[in-house]
Amino acid sequence: MVDNLSQALSMVASWELLLVVLAAGVYGIFIGSIPGLTATLAAALLVPFAFFLDPLPAIASIITMSVMAIFAGDIPSALVRMPGTPASAAYVEDSYRLTQNGRGALALGVGLLASATGGIFGGLVLIFAAPQLAKVALLFTSYEYFWVAILGLTAAVIISRGSQVKGTIALLIGLFVSTIGLDISVGFPRFTFGSSDLLGGINFIPAMIGLFGLSQVLRNVISPPPAALPIRIESKGLLRNAASTLWNYKKTAVGGNVIGSAIGTLPGAGGDIAAWVAYAVTKNGSKEGKNFGSGKGHIQPIVGASSANNAGVGSAYIPTLVFGIPGDTITAILLGVLLVKGVQPGPSLFDSQAPLLYSIFIVFIAANILMIPLGYLAIRGSGMLLRVPNSVLMPIIVAFCVVGSFSINNGLLEVGIMLIFGILGYLLEQAKFPLAPVVLGLVLGPIVEKNFMQSVIKTEWDLTQFLTRPMSAALMILTIIVLLYPVLQKLIGKLLRYRKPL
Amino acid sequence: MTFDTAPEVEESVGKPENSYDLASGVVVVVFGSAILLAVRDYPTLPSGELGPSLFPGIIGGLMILMGVLLLGRWFKDRKTVRPAKEKGEAVVWSRWINAGLIIGAVIFYLLAVDFLGFLTTVSVMTVGLIFRLGTKWWVAITAGVLTTLVVWLIFNKVLLVPLPLGFWG
Numbered sequence: 072m073v074d075n076l077s078q079a080l081s082m083v084a085s086w087e088l089l090l091v092v093l094a095a096g097v098y099g100i101f102i103g104s105i106p107g108l109t110a111t112l113a114a115a116l117l118v119p120f121a122f123f124l125d126p127l128p129a130i131a132s133i134i135t136m137s138v139m140a141i142f143a144g145d146i147p148s149a150l151v152r153m154p155g156t157p158a159s160a161a162y163v164e165d166s167y168r169l170t171q172n173g174r175g176a177l178a179l180g181v182g183l184l185a186s187a188t189g190g191i192f193g194g195l196v197l198i199f200a201a202p203q204l205a206k207v208a209l210l211f212t213s214y215e216y217f218w219v220a221i222l223g224l225t226a227a228v229i230i231s232r233g234s235q236v237k238g239t240i241a242l243l244i245g246l247f248v249s250t251i252g253l254d255i256s257v258g259f260p261r262f263t264f265g266s267s268d269l270l271g272g273i274n275f276i277p278a279m280i281g282l283f284g285l286s287q288v289l290r291n292v293i294s295p296p297p298a299a300l301p302i303r304i305e306s307k308g309l310l311r312n313a314a315s316t317l318w319n320y321k322k323t324a325v326g327g328n329v330i331g332s333a334i335g336t337l338p339g340a341g342g343d344i345a346a347w348v349a350y351a352v353t354k355n356g357s358k359e360g361k362n363f364g365s366g367k368g369h370i371q372p373i374v375g376a377s378s379a380n381n382a383g384v385g386s387a388y389i390p391t392l393v394f395g396i397p398g399d400t401i402t403a404i405l406l407g408v409l410l411v412k413g414v415q416p417g418p419s420l421f422d423s424q425a426p427l428l429y430s431i432f433i434v435f436i437a438a439n440i441l442m443i444p445l446g447y448l449a450i451r452g453s454g455m456l457l458r459v460p461n462s463v464l465m466p467i468i469v470a471f472c473v474v475g476s477f478s479i480n481n482g483l484l485e486v487g488i489m490l491i492f493g494i495l496g497y498l499l500e501q502a503k504f505p506l507a508p509v510v511l512g513l514v515l516g517p518i519v520e521k522n523f524m525q526s527v528i529k530t531e532w533d534l535t536q537f538l539t540r541p542m543s544a545a546l547m548i549l550t551i552i553v554l555l556y557p558v559l560q561k562l563i564g565k566l567l568r569y570r571k572p573l
Numbered sequence: 574m575t576f577d578t579a580p581e582v583e584e585s586v587g588k589p590e591n592s593y594d595l596a597s598g599v600v601v602v603v604f605g606s607a608i609l610l611a612v613r614d615y616p617t618l619p620s621g622e623l624g625p626s627l628f629p630g631i632i633g634g635l636m637i638l639m640g641v642l643l644l645g646r647w648f649k650d651r652k653t654v655r656p657a658k659e660k661g662e663a664v665v666w667s668r669w670i671n672a673g674l675i676i677g678a679v680i681f682y683l684l685a686v687d688f689l690g691f692l693t694t695v696s697v698m699t700v701g702l703i704f705r706l707g708t709k710w711w712v713a714i715t716a717g718v719l720t721t722l723v724v725w726l727i728f729n730k731v732l733l734v735p736l737p738l739g740f741w742g
Binding site (some may be wrong): 119120123201234236237243246247250254256257259261262266278285288289292293294295306427460461463464465469470471472473475477479481483486487489493494497501502503504516519520523524527528531532 | 593594596597601608611612615616618619620622624625627628629632633636637640642643646668669672673675676679680682683686687688691695698699702703706707708712716717720721724725728729732733734735736
């Protein structure tokens with residue numbers, strides 16, 4: 072352990088890495104603070120760069136970027152009443168009302184410190200929980216991996232906001248796309264329409280750039296976010312006031328951290344869902360709860376939800392690193408990059424590549440500490456950040472989408488894939504289909520199929536193995552519980568309602 | 574764990590997304606059926622069991638099922654659909670043209686980059702789009718050309734991606 076740690080420290084302490092982390096941090100704050108541009112879009116556009124870096128700087132850039140972007144989403148919430156990323160949407164009303172009452176600096180400062188401490192908390196959960204889970208995962212065979220992947224897919228649909236039928240359809244679209252190319256059992260070309268370029272399947276990276284990059288540009292030009300001039304805020308004594316306020320609400324902050332870490336580990340649920348749940352919990356647990364989102368604005372829900380969304384960023388890496396099952400869309404994109412880089416996430420990572428793993432842990436903590444000075448500067452310069460006109464920004468993003476997907480394989484096929492997924496992403500969101508299940512389907516599809524086919528070929532179609540192996544059975548039961556969750560929730564709700572009049 | 578505070582505000586006021594359900598349901602059912610048709614003559618495993626067709630087959634079947642469920646929901650809720658919002662037609666049209674131009678710009682890249690080269694193609698794309706989206710012509714030219722140069726420097730010089738030179742090369 073000590074040996075691994077010192078090796079990790081020497082890996083982290085390089086100029087290249089420092090530069091990459093700093094650049095990714097600034098980039099994350101920039102994208103995060105512009106309403107309409109999400110952290111997932113930032114990740115998709117970062118991938119072409121990460122693609123050319125070594126594994127550690129590549130991972131470090133995505134981690135730093137996402138940590139910063141989730142915080143920076145708070146900035147336009149407070150200044151123009153528009154969340155910068157969906158993760159800040161829960162408490163936008165409270166932030167904005169505080170700003171209107173001259174307490175915007177406090178709202179943002181508390182958001183910054185709560186984000187940083189939340190991020191560190193999530194990072195610590197990752198550091199302590201992941202190696203323990205990896206020990207369990209070491210015992211897994213293809214049967215268990217099949218169930219873990221199925222569990223991930225199920226959770227992705229159940230947790231996705233909105234209709235579950237639509238979530239399932241989105242997932243099926245992702246799964247279908249993952250079957251394009253040579254099949255793994257006998258090498259038969261599926262859905263390639265005779266094209267040899269498609270034999271290797273649809274490249275994940277241009278698909279992501281289209282789904283989250285180009286589609287967002289289309290959305291922004293078709294229904295542009297209303298232009299609003301940011302309110303100026305006084306940033307004097309910002310951090311000191313914020314620190315003492317956060318200390319007063321330390322219980323709320325810890326609650327948010329725990330909720331965020333727990334939700335972040337669920338596949339498909341990221342910072343936005345963590346923030347909504349933490350907001351609801353903070354609201355239920357507070358005497359002032361019913362006034363949240365109204366009046367002069369309240370700082371307590373910001374503490375709770377802002378702690379939660381950043382804690383979720385860290386814990387989303389637990390299933391990603393331990394099982395290779397992404398915890399949210401950003402980790403799904405990261406997983407795609409890791410696979411390209413020849414790093415196979417899974418329990419063996421904790422053994423064979425322990426120094427790399429420890430480096431990832433160090434980057435996590437460091438990125439959250441770096442967030443405080445960078446975030447402080449961003450709050451001070453926030454007026455400027457929000458003045459970049461959409462008419463200039465959108466074409467620039469289009470250029471990066473095109474070049475980014477082109478550079479993956481120096482080919483036009485990838486640009487075409489990007490375009491198709493861009494239009495698909497726009498249409499899906501327009502018809503209220505969630506996009507996260509599409510990504511999970513794309514990433515998990517091959518894992519489900521490979522482990523299933525391997526298992527059945529190994530045992531000559533003895534399907535009982537999926538049910539009778541103890542760990543397999545446990546995972547299956549867990550999947551069924553997740554699957555029945557909406558039904559159970561309704562049943563429990565009904566029972567409680569029946570009991571009330573008595 | 575409840576998500577009752579999640580922003581499903583629109584759902585409670587007349588289900589505006591419902592108007593899309595009919596179209597998406599039909600598309601999903603048709604697509605699922607097309608998958609089932611396509612995998613019909615896929616080869617089996619040497620032992621005779623389903624191989625390459627198994628997974629796409631399940632996906633296709635589930636798509637049909639989900640599509641039917643979606644159509645069922647549309648049928649049930651069709652009376653409560655809120656009429657489509659009437660907006661200034663002219664404004665909306667120009668936005669749709671903008672979206673079309675963005676898609677067109679990517680297609681332009683696909684068609685032109687091998688001949689015109691990266692620098693020319695992307696300059697034309699970005700300058701044109703920035704101008705069209707409502708910026709003064711000199712801002713559009715400066716920002717567009719600058720973006721192209723920065724992208725070219727990063728990808729060609731730093732990341733060493735061989736971007737097409739076109740007739741310049």
